[in-house]
């Protein structure tokens with residue numbers, strides 16, 4: 167059932183065309199949008215086929231899936247592994263060793279722990295702060311749906327910015343699943359406003375990245391200013407329920 171290199175190549179071409187159209191509709195250049203291919207729960211053979219089809223940026227939700235896939239792809243150059251899922255405390259060390267980029271810094275506690283683990287290893291890591299801009303329904307991210315909380319939020323973010331091994335580059339969000347991509351437009355717009363607010367407040371930090379949009383709603387993400395979109399199923403096919411072996 168795993169997709170072949172040819173099938174993945176075809177999916178990539180179709181998605182890249184849709185990215186181009188969405189970018190043009192928003193007066194943006196397609197080059198300003200980075201496509202992260204989400205390979206969570208996909209077996210190593212699918213990830214290898216994707217690399218043969220030219221994919222360079224992979225997104226994973228489970229820290230322990232990165233190492234075997236990274237090893238399998240060691241013959242390809244320029245591959246990056248981005249952590250996009252919630253990071254449990256006991257997985258912080260794996261992330262500090264294995265990830266090239268983290269989109270899912272969702273608490274001050276996690277930021278401090280990851281910073282310590284990176285200090286021990288002498289590594290710096292580019293990171294995004296994950297915001298919950300929709301409501302209690304979507305559990306992941308800092309509570310940021312109410313603008314009157316942004317002031318208090320900035321006090322915590324100031325502490326994250328002081329972490330010497332974390333290079334904060336912007337924000338990420340994962341809205342609740344919606345049938346209609348228009349449902350998530352106000353959330354993506356709110357993430358962009360929050361980014362502008364933080365950029366005014368902390369001008370020394372480079373807030374260039376907005377990671378928003380999946381297979382279901384990436385065109386809306388692009389129209390609202392996404393610089394990273396995270397697409398899994400539309401490129402790699404349906405995810406198996408779990409990986410064996």
Ligand SMILES: *Cc1c(COP(=O)(O)O)cnc(C)c1O
Nearest residue numbers: 204250340380381396397398399
């Ligand atoms: C799974 C996942 C995606 C990709 O979802 P698809 O529906 O496969 O495109 C993007 N972002 C996060 C945080 C995810 O967990």
